[in-house]
Amino acid sequence: MAQLTYREAIRAGLEEALQSNPETFIMGEDVGAYGGSYAVTKGFMEEYGEERIIDTPIAESGFVGTGIGAAIAGMSPIVEIMTINFSLLAMDQIVHIAAKARYMSGGQISVPIVIRTVSGGGNMLAATHSQSLEAWYARVPGLKVVTPSNAADALGLLRTAVADPNPVMYVEHSLLYGSRSEVPDEHYTIPFGSARVARGGTDVSIIAYLRMVPVALQAAELLEEDGIDAEVIDLRSLLPLDTQTFIDSVHKTNRAVVVEETWEFGGFAGEIIAQINEKAFDSLDGPALRVGGVNVPTPYSRPLELLTIPTPEMVADKVRSLF
Amino acid sequence: MLRTMKLIRRFEERSAEHYGRGNIGGFLHLYIGEEAVAVGVISPLRDDDKIVTHYRDHGHALARGMDTAACMAELFGKSTGVSGGKGGSMHFFDVEKGFMGGHAIVGGQLPLAVGLAFANRYRGEDSLVVCFLGDGAVNEGEFHESMNLASLWKLPVLFLLENNGFGMGTRVERASAQPIIHRLADRHNVRSHREENGQDVFAVRQATLDAIEYIRDGNGPYFLEVMTYRFRGHSMADPIEYRQQHEVEPWLDLDPIKLLSDRLLENNLTTEDEVGAIDEDVENEVNEAIQFALDSPFPTPDELYTDIYA
Structure with missing residues (x-):
C-alpha cells in the first residue's frame, strides 16, 4: 500500500493509459506546456511528446x-475540460x-472517450466557476458519469473509464487533489455502478458522492458524540447508479439523508430519495431527507460562499432532525 | 452520374408521396434541386475517405452507394433501415461505407469531422473527410472552432458548403454579415473557392477534384462553397411563404438533372432511349425499395433498450 494524493492517483492512471495504448492521447486547454490547470498532467508533454499531449485553443x-x-x-x-463550468x-x-x-446509428458506432473535468466550489471563484453540474450529465442515456471521492477510487475508476467503450464523464473535485489515501500496490479496477460503504453504521444512511463523501464522514464523527452510528455510502458513479447498496443500507438503518454539493432544487438527491421511496419505503422510520447546495448563484465573498456548500455541521443537524 | 442523380430525385419524390400517406413521419428535408452537389462531390472520393453531413442527407447517402432499400426502410422507421429505424431521415449512418452520419443539430457535425481527420493524420493515413454543411451553419460557433482547429493542425478536411440561399426560411443576406460565405475561410487561413455553377455536376466535380488534390498534398483543410438551390421547402412542413415564384422559376430552369441529360444528348454521349432506360431502371429500384420498406418489420419493443451502450 502506498499513500497517494488524489492528483497522484489520477496521474498514475493517465500514465498507464498512455503507456499501454499508442492510440491514447490527452487533449485540452493548457494540458501540455502549462502542465494542466490543476497540475494533473505536469511534465507529460516532455515525457510523451506534443503529438500525444495536445494543447488546444480555448x-x-x-x-x-x-x-x-x-x-x-x-x-x-x-480529453480534459478545465472545469465543468x-x-x-x-x-x-x-x-x-x-x-x-x-443509438442513432443502430449500434454501428462506439465512442470510447474519457472526458475528465473538475467540479465544485469553495475556491472564491464566484458563480460561473463554482458549479457542480455532474448530475446534469447523469440524466443523459448513453453517457457514464463517475465521481471519485478519494485516491484509491480515483485510480480504480479511471482504469475502468479508460477501458470502457462508451463516453465517460470522469468528474474530479478541485478541493480533493491534495487529499491522501491508501492505494493498493497490486493492479485493481473498480467497476462502475458499485457504491462503497465508506463507513459502517446502524442508525442512519448518509448517501453522498464526490467531495461530499469526506463531508459526510466528518458528519458521522460529529454524530458519534450524540450516540448516533451513521453509515456512509459513497455512490462512486452516478450513471450507472448502484441502487442496491444504499437500499440495503436503508433497510438496515431505517433512515436516510442524501448529501450533494449541487443546488438542492432538482438535484440528484431527489432521484436517490425517489428510489428509496420506491424500494425501501416500508423500512423508513421518517422521511428521506437531503442536504444540498443553496439555490443561489455562488457568491464570491468568503462568508457568503461558505453558506452555500454543505458542511459536516449542516449534515449532522439534518440527521439529528430524524431522531 | 446521371443515374445517381435521377435515383436521388425519384427516391425523394416517392418519399414525399409516402410522407403524405403517413408511412414516413417526423421531419423530411428534401434535397431536390441540389443533386449535382452530392454527386459531383462524392463521386471522386476513395472508399477509405469519410463523409459527415447534416440532416438533409438522403442525397449524400445515395451518392455514396448506400443501399436504396435500407435508406427507404429507415424513413419508414423499420428495423431493416440503415440506422435500425432509430435515426430516421436526419440520421442515416453506414460506417462500412465511411458514412459517419447525418447530424441534425446545425453545426454539430463539424467538430466530429475534425476529429475523424485528426485520427487519419495521427495514424499517418492519407484519406480525407468531407464535411457537408449548409449556409445556416456558418454562423454557429462550432463552424469557426472547427475551421480554426483543422487549419491550425493542417487536418485533411474538405468543408463542403452547400449554399442553397436559405437557412430554413431566412435568406443568407439576412443571416450573414459576410454573405460571400467562402471569404470567412480567410479568417482561419483556409484555402477556399466558390463554385458558382453548382447545378452543373461537372463543374462541381472539377472543383472537388482540385480541393482533394490540395488536401492530399498535405496542405490542410479546404473550404469549397457550392451555389445551389433548394427546389422544395425546408421540410415537408414548410409552406414556403418567404420566397416568390418569380425568384424560384429561373432556378427551376437550372435543374441539374435536365442540364446534365441535355448536355449528354447534345454531345451524343447518350440517347433518348438510354435516358428512358435509366428512368425505368431507377423507377424499379425505388419501387423495390418502397416494397422492401413496407414489408420490413418495425423494431421490436426490446430494441428500445439496445445500442445505448457498447
Missing part, C-alpha cells in the same frame, strides 16, 4: 468534438453526439 465544443470524432474513428482519447460550451458535442451516436 474552443471547448471544437476540441471535445474533435476527441469524440477521434474516438468514433477507433482511437482512445482522454466550461463543459457547457461543449454540451452539444457531449449530449448530442457522444451520447447518441451509437
Whole structure:
C-alpha cells in the first residue's frame, strides 16, 4: 500500500493509459506546456511528446468534438475540460453526439472517450466557476458519469473509464487533489455502478458522492458524540447508479439523508430519495431527507460562499432532525 | 452520374408521396434541386475517405452507394433501415461505407469531422473527410472552432458548403454579415473557392477534384462553397411563404438533372432511349425499395433498450 494524493492517483492512471495504448492521447486547454490547470498532467508533454499531449485553443465544443470524432474513428482519447463550468460550451458535442451516436446509428458506432473535468466550489471563484453540474450529465442515456471521492477510487475508476467503450464523464473535485489515501500496490479496477460503504453504521444512511463523501464522514464523527452510528455510502458513479447498496443500507438503518454539493432544487438527491421511496419505503422510520447546495448563484465573498456548500455541521443537524 | 442523380430525385419524390400517406413521419428535408452537389462531390472520393453531413442527407447517402432499400426502410422507421429505424431521415449512418452520419443539430457535425481527420493524420493515413454543411451553419460557433482547429493542425478536411440561399426560411443576406460565405475561410487561413455553377455536376466535380488534390498534398483543410438551390421547402412542413415564384422559376430552369441529360444528348454521349432506360431502371429500384420498406418489420419493443451502450 502506498499513500497517494488524489492528483497522484489520477496521474498514475493517465500514465498507464498512455503507456499501454499508442492510440491514447490527452487533449485540452493548457494540458501540455502549462502542465494542466490543476497540475494533473505536469511534465507529460516532455515525457510523451506534443503529438500525444495536445494543447488546444480555448474552443471547448471544437476540441471535445474533435476527441469524440477521434474516438468514433477507433482511437482512445482522454480529453480534459478545465472545469465543468466550461463543459457547457461543449454540451452539444457531449449530449448530442457522444451520447447518441451509437443509438442513432443502430449500434454501428462506439465512442470510447474519457472526458475528465473538475467540479465544485469553495475556491472564491464566484458563480460561473463554482458549479457542480455532474448530475446534469447523469440524466443523459448513453453517457457514464463517475465521481471519485478519494485516491484509491480515483485510480480504480479511471482504469475502468479508460477501458470502457462508451463516453465517460470522469468528474474530479478541485478541493480533493491534495487529499491522501491508501492505494493498493497490486493492479485493481473498480467497476462502475458499485457504491462503497465508506463507513459502517446502524442508525442512519448518509448517501453522498464526490467531495461530499469526506463531508459526510466528518458528519458521522460529529454524530458519534450524540450516540448516533451513521453509515456512509459513497455512490462512486452516478450513471450507472448502484441502487442496491444504499437500499440495503436503508433497510438496515431505517433512515436516510442524501448529501450533494449541487443546488438542492432538482438535484440528484431527489432521484436517490425517489428510489428509496420506491424500494425501501416500508423500512423508513421518517422521511428521506437531503442536504444540498443553496439555490443561489455562488457568491464570491468568503462568508457568503461558505453558506452555500454543505458542511459536516449542516449534515449532522439534518440527521439529528430524524431522531 | 446521371443515374445517381435521377435515383436521388425519384427516391425523394416517392418519399414525399409516402410522407403524405403517413408511412414516413417526423421531419423530411428534401434535397431536390441540389443533386449535382452530392454527386459531383462524392463521386471522386476513395472508399477509405469519410463523409459527415447534416440532416438533409438522403442525397449524400445515395451518392455514396448506400443501399436504396435500407435508406427507404429507415424513413419508414423499420428495423431493416440503415440506422435500425432509430435515426430516421436526419440520421442515416453506414460506417462500412465511411458514412459517419447525418447530424441534425446545425453545426454539430463539424467538430466530429475534425476529429475523424485528426485520427487519419495521427495514424499517418492519407484519406480525407468531407464535411457537408449548409449556409445556416456558418454562423454557429462550432463552424469557426472547427475551421480554426483543422487549419491550425493542417487536418485533411474538405468543408463542403452547400449554399442553397436559405437557412430554413431566412435568406443568407439576412443571416450573414459576410454573405460571400467562402471569404470567412480567410479568417482561419483556409484555402477556399466558390463554385458558382453548382447545378452543373461537372463543374462541381472539377472543383472537388482540385480541393482533394490540395488536401492530399498535405496542405490542410479546404473550404469549397457550392451555389445551389433548394427546389422544395425546408421540410415537408414548410409552406414556403418567404420566397416568390418569380425568384424560384429561373432556378427551376437550372435543374441539374435536365442540364446534365441535355448536355449528354447534345454531345451524343447518350440517347433518348438510354435516358428512358435509366428512368425505368431507377423507377424499379425505388419501387423495390418502397416494397422492401413496407414489408420490413418495425423494431421490436426490446430494441428500445439496445445500442445505448457498447
